[in-house]
Amino acid sequence: MRKNTVKAALKAGLPQVGTWLSLGNVFAARLMARVGFPWLTVDLEHSPIGWDNAGQLFGAVADAGCICLARVPRGDHVYIKRVLDAGAHGIVVPMVNTVDEARIAIAAAKYPPTGNRSVGGGMHALNFDTTAGEYYKRANDEVMVVLQTESPEGVDNAEAIYSLPGVDAIFVGPNDLAAQMRTPDGHEAPSAEFEATLQRILAIGKKCRTPVGLHVQSTDVAQKRIAEGWQFIAVGSELRFMVSEASKTVESLGLKNAGDLARY
Numbered sequence: 001m002r003k004n005t006v007k008a009a010l011k012a013g014l015p016q017v018g019t020w021l022s023l024g025n026v027f028a029a030r031l032m033a034r035v036g037f038p039w040l041t042v043d044l045e046h047s048p049i050g051w052d053n054a055g056q057l058f059g060a061v062a063d064a065g066c067i068c069l070a071r072v073p074r075g076d077h078v079y080i081k082r083v084l085d086a087g088a089h090g091i092v093v094p095m096v097n098t099v100d101e102a103r104i105a106i107a108a109a110k111y112p113p114t115g116n117r118s119v120g121g122g123m124h125a126l127n128f129d130t131t132a133g134e135y136y137k138r139a140n141d142e143v144m145v146v147l148q149t150e151s152p153e154g155v156d157n158a159e160a161i162y163s164l165p166g167v168d169a170i171f172v173g174p175n176d177l178a179a180q181m182r183t184p185d186g187h188e189a190p191s192a193e194f195e196a197t198l199q200r201i202l203a204i205g206k207k208c209r210t211p212v213g214l215h216v217q218s219t220d221v222a223q224k225r226i227a228e229g230w231q232f233i234a235v236g237s238e239l240r241f242m243v244s245e246a247s248k249t250v251e252s253l254g255l256k257n258a259g260d261l262a263r264y
Helices: 005-011 026-032 051-063 077-085 099-108 123-127 132-142 152-156 158-162 174-180 191-208 219-228 238-252
Strands: 016-021 039-043 067-071 090-093 144-149 169-172 212-216 232-237
Touching: 005 016, 016 026, 016 067, 016 238, 026 039, 026 051, 026 238, 039 051, 051 067, 051 077, 051 123, 067 144, 077 090, 077 099, 077 123, 099 144, 099 158, 123 132, 144 152, 144 158, 152 158, 152 191, 158 169, 158 191, 169 191, 169 232, 174 191, 174 212, 191 212, 212 219, 219 232, 232 238
Parallel strands: 016 039, 016 232, 039 067, 067 090, 090 144, 144 169, 169 212, 212 232
Antiparallel strands: none
């Protein structure tokens, strides 16, 4: 059975830098899986990607030798079971604020007796280059579980969450965390306070020996965060790469409305 090389590398203390797939395009996924990123995450939380499409994307990424993860819309048994049975090598679970929520997500990703994942399917075995029987025996060791810290409540409960068996990495969504830290009148927290929160997360991860990471938008920031000790880093997305490079071309040609899509 294929080893989850990203899970193993994180456990060994090595940084792993990947990116997000948001377009839902198999051709784009096949190309991105051959660029050199060790992992790609198919985003089912903030994209219109459906189940059949997701399964095709997982297969396209896996066939290229890249680790395919899936960010589920919510950390419950149904979503997690479906993406894993469709062939994802692991899950990214958003908005994990409490220990109970973390335990539910972890259990959904593990077969009994460790968890309560239902036994079935066949696409998962294909993406791990093995038989269904062998997959059922070893999936608990190779499937990767990444939980997201995206709120002050999640930060307050971080040490208890990060210490749970079965948590392979923590991932910070900076946009959601910043939004959740807004004051009652809608003002965002000062940048110094936000950075202090990130450093608190990093310190808790190091204390618990659980790899932590976050989403960044440039290689400079990625390198800075890796130097600080962050391990599971996402840089942009295939959508952002496409629009960013196209915008640069438009701007260099002096065309009208250059940069209108820079927000992506």
